Amino acid sequence: MMKMQIANEADRKESQNRERRRQCELERRSRIFNARNRKIGVDVPFLERQIGEKRAERDEQNRRDLAFATQMIKDSNLAVVLEAREKEERRRIGLEIDAYRQSYQRPEDRREFDLNDPDVLKKQLPPRATDGPPVGMSSAQKFEGEDLEFEERRKVMAAQKNSWLEQQVQERMAAEDERKKAEAAYMMAIKARDARASELDKLERECRYRLGQANLRYNEALATEKKQMDQVFKEQEEADNTAEMYNNLTSDMLTENPDVAKSALGKNRAIGFMYKGMNQEELKKFYAAQKEQMIASKAKREAADKMEAEWQALAKSIQREVARQDIADQRKRREIARQLMEENQLLALQQKEKEKYYRDVVNNNTPTDEYYAQFNTTTR
Structure with a gap:
């Protein structure tokens, strides 16, 4: 019969201690044999110098970022100012346009306002308001073919016809009076000519009588x-010439009498073939109105030219400012690129010196396999 050995308390404690030491050895071995956690041969001054260079590079980058941010703030403020000016100018022009529309282009002054009047239904009367007794809203208000305003329209047409007839009668009477006056003037001219011919004939007979008497006393x-x-012939010629000159000088053609051109149809109307032009007062009014129109056109043209010049000046100033900012940005970018190139060249030179230092100073003693064989044999 086999005898089983039973572990006591001391054995259990010893086993626990051994397991604990074994775990500590494994953890220690994992820490020591891990190349990433092991630090051998660290160059502290080089690391400090590298940290200082990184810090300086970070400060320089912060300074550049601050400079860029400051310039961007300035550009943004300038753009905001220019945009505010443009908005203010557009707002002023819009106010002027609205004021002009409210003063001279009101909706109720339009020809088609009756088509767009929102109160047109309120202003309309019922179709059967004056045609007998009123009917209800559900009743038929108007039938096809009805003419509810026939009587009123017939009265208006009759009155208009009577007015046209009276106007034609007045025009005919005025034309007849004008014709009678012209005929009377023509008859008076014929009578004057006949009287002058009779007088000349009388003179001629007298001359002939005198000539006959002179023939009798010829010798x-x-x-x-x-x-x-x-x-006698000289006096007759002078009288004829004097009469002819007097008739020409006193004629309406040479005197340009404006009264003969007045028409009986109205004070502002004239007879075309007898019209001699405007008088001095009419010419003054015409020239004054023409001068006012010229002044208004000139002022309007000058205002348009001034507004166009202001817009052109504003556009040119904005273009100049944008071009100046572009040139400044290009100059800054070139300067930054040059600085970056110089820094890169300096970093490349430092990298080469660092590699040379590692190659010539740090890594000049290459260890052999025998050197590595003495390590990692135990953790103690």
């Missing part, structure tokens, strides 16, 4: 008769 007064005949 006695030939020289006197000839002198008298010359005197």
Whole structure:
């Protein structure tokens, strides 16, 4: 019969201690044999110098970022100011346009306002308001073919026809009076011409009588008769010339009498073939109105030119400011690129010096396999 050995308390404690020491050895071995956690041969001054360079590089980057942010704030403020000016100018122009529309382009002044009037139904009367007794809303208000305003329209048409007839009668009477006056003037001219012809005929008969008397006394007064005949012809020619000049000078054609051009149809109307032009007062009014129109057109043109010039000046100033900012940004970018290139060259030189230092100073003693064989044999 086999005898089983039973572990006592001391054995259990010893077993626990051994297990604990074994676990500690495994943990220690994992820490010591891990190359990432093991630090051998660290160059502290080089690390401090590298930390200082990183810190300086970070400070320089912060300074550049601050400079860029400051410049961006300035550019943003300038853009905000220019945008505010443009908005203010557009707002002012909009206010002027609205004021002009409210003063001169009101909706109720339009020709088609009756088509767009929102109160047109309120202003309309019922279709059967004046055609007998009123009917209910559910009743038929108007039938196809009805003419509810026939009587009123017939009265208006009759009154309009009567007014047209009276106007035609007045025009005919005025034309007839004008014709009678013209005929009377023509008859007076004919009578004056006949009277003048009778007078000339009378003078001619008298001259002939005198000539006959002179012929009878030819032998006695030939020289006197000839002198008298010359005197009579001269007087007759002078009288004819004087009468002709007087008639021409006193005619309506040379005197340009504006009264003959007045029409009986109205004070502002004139007879075309007798119209001689405007008088001095009418010419003054015409020239004054023309001058006012020229002044208004010139002012309007100057205002438009001024507004266009202001817009052009504002656009040019904005373009100049944008071009200046672009040039400044390009200059800054070139300067930053140059600085980055110099820093990169300096870093490349430092990297080369660092590699040379590692190659010539740090890594000049290459260990052999025998050197590595003495390590990692135990944790103690």
